[in-house]
Amino acid sequence: MSERPISFFFRGQIQHVQHVAPTTTVLQFLREYTVNKTRQTGTKEGCAEGDCGACTVVVGELLEGQLQLRSVNACIQFLPTLDGKALFTVEDLKTYMPSSESALHPVQQAMVDQHGSQCGFCTPGFIMSLWSMYENEVTVPSKEKISAYLSGNLCRCTGYRPILDAAQKSFDYPKVKLERQKIIDTLKSLQELPALQFHYQQQQFFAPKTLSEFARLRVQYPQARIVAGSTDVGLWVTKMGRDLGDMLYIGQVQELKKIAIENHHLLIGANVSLSDALSKITEIYPDFSELQRRFASMPIKNAGTLGGNIANGSPIGDSMPALITLDTFLRLRYGEQTREIALEDYYLDYQKTALQAGEFVEAILIPIREKQATFKFATYKIAKRYEQDISAVCAAVSCELDDHQAVQSIKIAFGGMAAIPKRAKHAEAVLLGQVMSAKSIAAAQIAMAEDYQPLSDGRASSAYRLQVAQNCLQRFYLEKIEETPITRVDDLIALVEV
Numbered sequence: 001m002s003e004r005p006i007s008f009f010f011r012g013q014i015q016h017v018q019h020v021a022p023t024t025t026v027l028q029f030l031r032e033y034t035v036n037k038t039r040q041t042g043t044k045e046g047c048a049e050g051d052c053g054a055c056t057v058v059v060g061e062l063l064e065g066q067l068q069l070r071s072v073n074a075c076i077q078f079l080p081t082l083d084g085k086a087l088f089t090v091e092d093l094k095t096y097m098p099s100s101e102s103a104l105h106p107v108q109q110a111m112v113d114q115h116g117s118q119c120g121f122c123t124p125g126f127i128m129s130l131w132s133m134y135e136n137e138v139t140v141p142s143k144e145k146i147s148a149y150l151s152g153n154l155c156r157c158t159g160y161r162p163i164l165d166a167a168q169k170s171f172d173y174p175k176v177k178l179e180r181q182k183i184i185d186t187l188k189s190l191q192e193l194p195a196l197q198f199h200y201q202q203q204q205f206f207a208p209k210t211l212s213e214f215a216r217l218r219v220q221y222p223q224a225r226i227v228a229g230s231t232d233v234g235l236w237v238t239k240m241g242r243d244l245g246d247m248l249y250i251g252q253v254q255e256l257k258k259i260a261i262e263n264h265h266l267l268i269g270a271n272v273s274l275s276d277a278l279s280k281i282t283e284i285y286p287d288f289s290e291l292q293r294r295f296a297s298m299p300i301k302n303a304g305t306l307g308g309n310i311a312n313g314s315p316i317g318d319s320m321p322a323l324i325t326l327d328t329f330l331r332l333r334y335g336e337q338t339r340e341i342a343l344e345d346y347y348l349d350y351q352k353t354a355l356q357a358g359e360f361v362e363a364i365l366i367p368i369r370e371k372q373a374t375f376k377f378a379t380y381k382i383a384k385r386y387e388q389d390i391s392a393v394c395a396a397v398s399c400e401l402d403d404h405q406a407v408q409s410i411k412i413a414f415g416g417m418a419a420i421p422k423r424a425k426h427a428e429a430v431l432l433g434q435v436m437s438a439k440s441i442a443a444a445q446i447a448m449a450e451d452y453q454p455l456s457d458g459r460a461s462s463a464y465r466l467q468v469a470q471n472c473l474q475r476f477y478l479e480k481i482e483e484t485p486i487t488r489v490d491d492l493i494a495l496v497e498v
Contacts, residue, residue: 003197003198003199004018004193004194004196004198005017005018005198006018006020006079006080006082006083006196006198007083007084007190007193008082008083008084008085008086008087008190009060009085009086009087009183009186009187009190010086010087011092011095012095014186014189014190017029017033017079018198019200020033020079020200021200021201021203022078022079022080022198022200022203022205022244022247023078023237023244023247024078024079025074025075025076025077025078025079025234025237025238026057026074026075026077026078026079026082026087027043027045027048027055027074027075027077028079029079030043030057030074030089031043031045040089040091042089042090042091042124043055043056043057043074043089043090043124043125044121044122044124044125045075046075046121046122046125046154047075048075048076048238048239049075049076049234049235049238049239050073050075050076050152050231050234050235050297050299050300051154051388052122052125052153052154053073053122053125053126053129053152053153053154053297053299054121054122054124054125054153055073055074055075055125056071056072056073056074056124056125056126056128056129056152056153056299057071057072057074057087057088057089057128058070058071058072058087058088058089058128058131058132058135059071059072059077059082059085059086059087059088060085060086060087060088060183060187061084061085061086061187062184062187062188062191065184066180066184067086067178067180067183067184067187069088069132069135069136069178070132070273070275070299070302071128071129071132071149071152071298071299071302072299072302072303073152073231073299073300073303075234075238076230076231076234076235076237076238076303077230077234077303078227078230078234078247080196080198080205080207080247080249081207081227081230081249081251083190083196083207083252084187084190084191084193084196084252085187086183086186086187088128088131089124089128090124090127090128093105093107093108093127093131105127105131105176106134106170106171106173106174106175106176107127107130107131107134107166107167107170108127109170109173110130110165110166110167110169110170110172110173111123111126111127111130111163111166113166113169114162114163114165114166114169115158115162116158116162116163116165116166117158118157118158119156119157122153122154122155122156122157125152125153126150126153126155126163129149129150129152129153129298129299130149130150130166130167130170132149133145133146133149133167134170134171135177135178139171140168140171141167141168143164143168146164146167146168147164148293148298149167149298150163150164150167150298151297151298151387151388152297152298152299152300152388195207195208195209195213195252196249196252203243203244203245203246203247204221204224204246204247205246205247205249206221206224206246206247206248206249207249207251207252208248208252208253209252209253209254210253210254210255211253211255211256211362212336214248214250214253214256214360215333215334215335215336215360216335217248218248218334218358218359218360219334219335219358221246221248222357222358223245223246224245224246224247224248225244225245225246225247225248226248226250226308226311226360227244227247227248227249227250227251228249228250228251228270228271228304228305228307228308229251229273229274229300229303229304229305229308230303231296231300231303231304231308232304232308232312232314250270250271250305250307251271253271255269256269256270256271256272256307256362256363257269257271257272258272258363259272259276259277259280261368262365264367264368264370265329265365265366265367265368266280266281266284266365266366266367266368267363267364267365268280268281268306268307268363268364268365268366269307269362269363270305270306270307270308270311270360270361270362270363270364271305271307272305272306272307273301273302273303273304273305273306274295274296274300274301274302274304274305274306274309275298275301275302277305277306277364278291278292278295278301278306278319279292281366284366284368285326285377287377287378287379288322288379290379290380290381291318291319291322291379291381291394293387294381294383294386294387295318295319295381296318296388297387297388306319306364307361307363307364310323310330310343310346310361310364311353311355311360311361313346313347313351313352313353313420314351315350315415315416315418315419315420315421316390316391316394316415316416317415317421318381318391318394318415320343320347320413320415320421321379321394321395321396321413321414321415321421322379322394322396322413323343323364323366324343324344324396324411324413324421324423325377325379325396325397325398325411325412325413326366326367326377326398327342327366327367327411328342328343328364328365328366328367329341329342329343329364329365330342330343330346330361330363330364330365331361331362331363331364331365332354332355332359332360332361332362333359333360333361333362334356334358334359335358338362340365341354343364344413344421344423347420347421347422348420349419349420350419350420374400374401374402375398375399375400375401376397376398376399376400376401376476376480376481377396377397377398377399377480378396378397378475378476378479378480379394379395379396379397380394380395380396380472380475380476381393381394381395382394382395382468382472383459384459390459391415391416391459392416392459392460392464392465392468393414393415393416393417393460393465393468393469393472394414394415394416395412395413395414395415395468395469395472395473396411396412396413396414397410397411397412397413397472397473397476397480398410398411399411399431399436404435405435405436405481406433406434406435407431407432407433407434407435407436409432410428410431410432411423411428412424412427412428412473414452414469414472416454416459416460416465417451417452417454417465417466417469418452418453418454422451422452423451424447424448424451424452424469425451426447426448426450426451427444427445427447427448427451427473428444429447430443430444430447431444436477436481438477441473441474441477444473445470445473445474448466448469448470448473449466452465452466452469454466454469
């Protein structure tokens with residue numbers, strides 16, 4: 001590792017930035033720092049917490065020798081995390097237009113033609129989300145896929161319909177695609193640089209490239225804040241003004257981006273994005289799909305990691321209840337030593353985990369069950385908004401049935417009901433060994449009051465949380481045991497549309 005500038009591809013060339021605080025956001029860099037003698041103010045600040053999408057940019061990264069383009073929120077991404085990558089903003093779209101053509105990119109022209117912009121403040125963010133879609137999709141995407149791309153962008157003017165129309169219309173214009181090879185060659189040259197390390201005042205930032213070096217630094221600096229997608233710690237800076245101290249960035253460690261099947265387990269490295277991790281889990285457990293869709297916006301899932309969501313230990317993290325009911329284990333590492341721990345045993349108390357000083361989460365291990373027919377699993381998210389909102393309650397239930405439909409094993413877990421993600425063991429005990437019925441479910445619902453004494457806060461009252469948790473158990477029974485049709489909002493909407 002060496003002291004050198006932060007280096008990334010931007011505006012058609014390699015940019016070198018130094019003498020900045022490690023917690024400088026990409027948005028601050030664009031709007032406040034001089035780049036080619038002009039500030040880049042197309043990218044807007046709306047919420048400064050990754051919620052509104054006005055600051056959406058696209059980051060390019062090499063993946064198996066190819067350029068991967070993904071939208072992220074510039075307001076909570078720290079500038080050093082761009083090292084070795086490519087950054088694209090709304091100003092870049094004109095750069096990639098042929099000189100003989102219109103000054104507007106097809107996604108911009110479509111927004112004009114379909115009246116997708118009114119006040120215009122949110123428009124650059126929408127444009128960048130649409131541009132990432134335009135670059136990543138070969139054919140016109142479905143409205144569902146367009147909605148996924150735009151899930152991180154909020155508009156107070158248009159009602160979204162003209163923006164969705166513009167998304168589809170953009171594929172009707174003459175194609176204007178990014179010339180990727182130059183960028184790929186540049187990023188390959190950046191990969192040859194030594195690992196990034198720099199000091200700013202009393203703060204250090206480390207970005208090791210190998211797992212062994214990361215583990216060594218973690219032992220050497222056990223107090224350092226591990227940073228991955230900064231979708232949570234970014235708010236500590238922008239909203240709370242917290243000093244993160246020394247920072248240890250996990251994003252350059254390629255070994256931690258691994259997804260593999262090992263010994264009947266799905267192994268997900270701690271640096272795998274939420275987008276990739278949730279997609280892979282859903283392939284194996286299709287009932288994960290609702291949580292995959294509603295977990296967060298696409299820019300948040302592109303930046304955040306499953307390892308970070310788990311390691312952070314939030315009582316309302318959406319992944320943990322589902323993974324607990326799937327018997328997930330964590331592989332923890334200290335130096336060259338590793339150990340495994342059940343996910344449910346990882347959480348000790350509010351924001352307190354079983355990690356020892358100098359230890360970190362290396363991988364997530366999810367069992368793959370061979371007898372899927374007798375295994376029942378579901379997860380539910382309850383929030384004030386259907387999409388892009390923090391859960392009031394997040395529920396997950398799994399059970400294994402024998403040949404007589406009696407419950408051989410069962411796990412019921414909730415987020416938002418206690419100081420940690422927690423199983424409902426009293427409710428489980430009522431159902432274990434029994435054939436699930438309306439009567440046994442009612443008894444388990446009553447027992448659930450012994451499992452949780454939830455808090456009241458701005459998202460929900462204690463009584464509401466308990467009632468919702470009990471209802472989720474009944475919903476599981478109706479959907480997975482009784483197989484009662486049409487209990488989900490999505491199913492009702494689909495029928496109405498038909």
